Amino acid sequence: MYRVTAEPLSADALADAVTVPEAGGVVVFLGVVRDNNAGRRVVALEYEAHAPMAEAKMKEIGDAVHRRWPAVKQVMMAHRVGRLAIGEASVIVAVSAAHRHDAFEACHFAIDRLKETVPIWKREIFEDGAVWVGLQGEAPPAE
Amino acid sequence: MYRVTAEPLSADALADAVTVPEAGGVVVFLGVVRDNNAGRRVVALEYEAHAPMAEAKMKEIGDAVHRRWPAVKQVMMAHRVGRLAIGEASVIVAVSAAHRHDAFEACHFAIDRLKETVPIWKREIFEDGAVWVGLQGEAPPAE
Amino acid sequence: MSLFARYREAVGRDRLEVEVPDGATVEQVWAALSAAHPVLARYRPHTLFAIGNEYVPAERPVRAGEELACFPPVSGGRADVPRHR
């Protein structure tokens, strides 16, 4: 399951979904909204996605995981969009494997790839403004 | 929080508990009951703990994590005891950190140490018997 | 074309049409877009392009009926290298 959703994410839901009878270890990564970036106080984040492409790219990452770690049983990824409060999960990646070492490696790989290749952007909301995160987000307004 | 409990474990509960405003990444490991061991069909597992010592050893591991990864914010571990069905979580370790790489490393370290040093034992229940897992568990009955 | 994130905000729309000659490349479609919306020109060095669900390089021709998406580097990636594959 590879999904972009406006609904709150649940680690238990994804962990349950990747748990199959022959898997002994499940590793779940949650990206959560931090209260600051480079010292500036963040009050919320807004995520926007190219949803169909994001889901297709997540599936590609899952396929790559299965090729590289044949002992991985299931991979699931969900990314939230819309406005999130501090401490809410923006992304969850869950991986099950017969043995935990593979689950750790594969989950780490998957979230690294997701952050590099999946078309999702975030905007940090401050008390006195907002800015798109990333190289272009820090540019001054264009006019 | 380092706890031995007979209650079902929740990844969300532990992930929430380690989520602090300055943490951006949370890694959760769940050990789940597999349906077989070395090809023999398992119908359930029973866990027994030296509970006060187990909680003390889990806290030692958490302390070691904080010393080794200063960027780790929170560590929590919970281990279940009693009879568990296939697919239920026997142990959950949750680690939060400012950056995900530390959270992955620290969580992996913590579960490895937990499995080596925390006094908890498991008995595999088969359709036609039961056996304590580990070197001594496979010995034939003593008389 | 479809626009996302800062590009959508800068233009004020998430979708628009541009006229280009047959056989125009992604780069030429971008040129037509940024001629119409000069606010975008400064973002070019790091712009990513996609057609359907795939990243595409700037030199790829855009065929009739294809929708080109353009957007900034993704949120978790390093922003110092434009990527396409």
Place this chain on the structure above:
Amino acid sequence: MSLFARYREAVGRDRLEVEVPDGATVEQVWAALSAAHPVLARYRPHTLFAIGNEYVPAERPVRAGEELACFPPVSGGRADVPRHR
């Protein structure tokens, strides 16, 4: 003493008392226990000992009032090396 897992099952109790001379070591307490419960003797090569919440080595003296716990290697560890620290 307190017994766990297979040890508890083998003896049929999770707690019992053994008489040992003053200054007896963990090993000597074990010897008294396994003399009373010969079923345990075969487990000695991999038995772990703890007093309070700490693993203890077999040569440590057990002081009056201390409760010694003995149990098998823990469930997730490699079972080929007895551990104590």
